Amino acid sequence: MELPDETRGDADEPAAETASEPAADEEYPPSTSRRSVMWLTYGIIPVLIIGLAACAGYLLWKDSSLRAAQAASVSAVPAATDSTIKMLSYKPDTVQKDLEAAGEGLTGAFKDSYNALTHDVVIPGAQQKQISAVATVPAASVVSATAKRAVVMVFVNQTTIVGADPPTATASTVRVTLDKVGERWLVSDFTPI
Numbered sequence: 501m502e503l504p505d506e507t508r509g510d511a512d513e514p515a516a517e518t519a520s521e522p523a524a525d526e527e528y529p530p531s532t533s534r535r536s537v538m539w540l541t542y543g544i545i546p547v548l549i550i551g552l553a554a555c556a557g558y559l560l561w562k563d564s565s566l567r568a569a570q571a572a573s574v575s576a577v578p579a580a581t582d583s584t585i586k587m588l589s590y591k592p593d594t595v596q597k598d599l600e601a602a603g604e605g606l607t608g609a610f611k612d613s614y615n616a617l618t619h620d621v622v623i624p625g626a627q628q629k630q631i632s633a634v635a636t637v638p639a640a641s642v643v644s645a646t647a648k649r650a651v652v653m654v655f656v657n658q659t660t661i662v663g664a665d666p667p668t669a670t671a672s673t674v675r676v677t678l679d680k681v682g683e684r685w686l687v688s689d690f691t692p693i
Contacts, residue, residue, distance in 0.1 A: 568647035572680070576650035579605070579685035580676040581637045584654050587614070587690070588635035595626040607679055607686035614690075633660045643675070650685065652676045653693075 586602035599618040606614055625631060635658045643651040654674045661667045677689035 565647070569645045572645040572647055572650050573642040576645060576652055576678050576685050577640050577642060579678055580650075580652035580654055580687070581640050583678075583687045584637055584656060584674060584676060584690075585635050587687075588656065588658055589633055590622075590626060591632045592626050592630045595623050599623060605684075605686055606688075607681055608688045610688050610690060611686075630663045631660065633658055635659075648680045650678045650680075652678065 583602065583605040586598070586605060590598040599622060603611060603615050603618070635656055637654055637656055639655045641653050643653050645651070652675075654676050656672050656674055657669065658672070659667045659669050673693045675689075675691045675693055676687055677691075678685040679688045680686075
């Protein structure tokens with residue numbers, strides 16, 4: 501059975517329209533939205549995760565460094581104070597033993613120069629002139645500190661007696677640099693200010 505021409509024309513028209521015009525679904529193909537999701541999933545999210553992990557790692561490292569510096573500040577001050585007192589206190593009859601014991605709290609080139617000075621000048625002078633010295637530290641404060649190095653400002657009062665003379669008192673300020681060697685803080689520099 502054949503349709504009249506008028507009816508057949510209407511049936512052919514939609515076929516022609518479909519062939520020449522894209523469908524609404526083809527205008528935004530599903531692959532474009534999938535590409536956006538894939539770009540987000542495989543591009544942006546991993547970069548964000550790596551960035552957040554790097555930030556977290558940095559913050560943990562910074563926190564650890566700050567805690568180590570704080571611990572160094574706490575333990576370096578008594579070490580600087582004790583070493584300063586030992587280095588500057590002696591009696592004529594025990595000067596060699598006193599200053600050699602003080603040398604055990606030192607390190608590096610400073611230890612060598614301190615030992616040379618005490619053996620060549622201080623020990624013979626203290627024994628010949630009957631010099632005794634007593635140092636006290638009324639105050640000390642950290643200037644800077646890391647886990648392995650600290651700088652401490654030490655305020656020193658030293659009373660010196662030469663023979664039968666009356667005692668003389670001096671006050672001074674010393675910048676003490678300490679290096680952590682093993683578990684001990686050792687003096688690596690001692691600079692009067």
